[in-house]
Amino acid sequence: MSGHSAERSPYKEAVWIGTGNMGLPMAKNLLRSGIRLGVHNRTPQRLAPLLKAGAHAIADLRGSLSGTPLVFTMLADDAAVKETVLKEGGLLDSLPQGGVHVSMGTLSPGFVLELSKTHTERGQILVSAPVFGRPDRAEAGTLTIVAAGPQKTLESLLPLLEHLGSPVFCVGEDPSLANHIKVLGNFTLAGLLETLAESLSLARRVGVSPGQLVEILDTALYRSPVFRNYGQLMAREDFQPAGFRMRLGLKDVRLVQKEADRVDVALPLADLLHAGFLAGIHRGMEDWDWSALGQVRAEDAGAARKK
Known part of the structure; x- marks a missing residue:
């Protein structure tokens, strides 16, 4: 400030x-x-x-x-x-x-x-x-x-x-310009969540420590508090209480899909995210943090839910 x-x-x-x-x-x-x-x-x-x-x-x-x-x-x-x-x-x-x-x-x-x-x-x-x-x-x-x-x-x-x-x-x-930027920003962030979710899902299956993977990738590639914070949440499977609920994540993906449809732009990643968040909601994660997309992808890969 x-x-x-x-x-x-x-x-x-x-x-x-x-x-x-x-x-x-x-x-x-x-x-x-x-x-x-x-x-x-x-x-x-x-x-x-x-x-x-x-x-x-x-x-x-x-x-x-x-x-x-x-x-x-x-x-x-x-x-x-x-x-x-x-x-x-x-x-x-x-x-x-x-x-x-x-x-x-x-x-x-x-x-x-x-x-x-x-x-x-x-x-x-x-x-x-x-x-x-x-x-x-x-x-x-x-x-x-x-x-x-x-x-x-x-x-x-x-x-x-x-x-x-x-x-x-x-x-x-x-005023709508600010909202275009916000919607695009949230879509970009959701795309990062998807990449993290898939990478950590595979990491667990092949014996790589999720926390160590996040630390190495952040140090070597990203140096981003956003990557680090969300990566740590996923690595710890720490999705409650929510900082940003999965239901709101689904809403934001739908916003970017609506804008893309209006101007005839294909967003394949948005379709994948929509399906992922919807799956999480159907599995009882509606009020979990939207980083619980990591849990969705882990379950898709056959992992049991953490008690």
């Missing part, structure tokens, strides 16, 4: 919606900027750590945002955003004219484009700012953020976004 404070931002108060595995630590870091923060979640009990840290609860968005020009959402998918933003009395109806909605979840680019148009029709602004990183990086404030939206709005938000992560990549004025 760069150390910017809310004093550098024109925004002195904001609302945060969505306090799941990622949203909760991100909201905590935003609080540390010194901004006055209201928080809302469909499960109010999840707000307790934020209230203890100095946030105030917002039970109903209707009528609560008239004086709040800035709202962040960290929601899992298009459906959750539709429920929170587009329903009667939701964020769209409650955000004042000129207000800014910063959407930080992984959403489909097409939906974000439509959402941006809908906000514009109401005189509101949408900034899309999805993130790369797991909950530990959210906690540390070291997420990588990809942001897109009107340039002046992005500039005004940077001091706040830099409390959530660094670097912040500003990629253009069309």
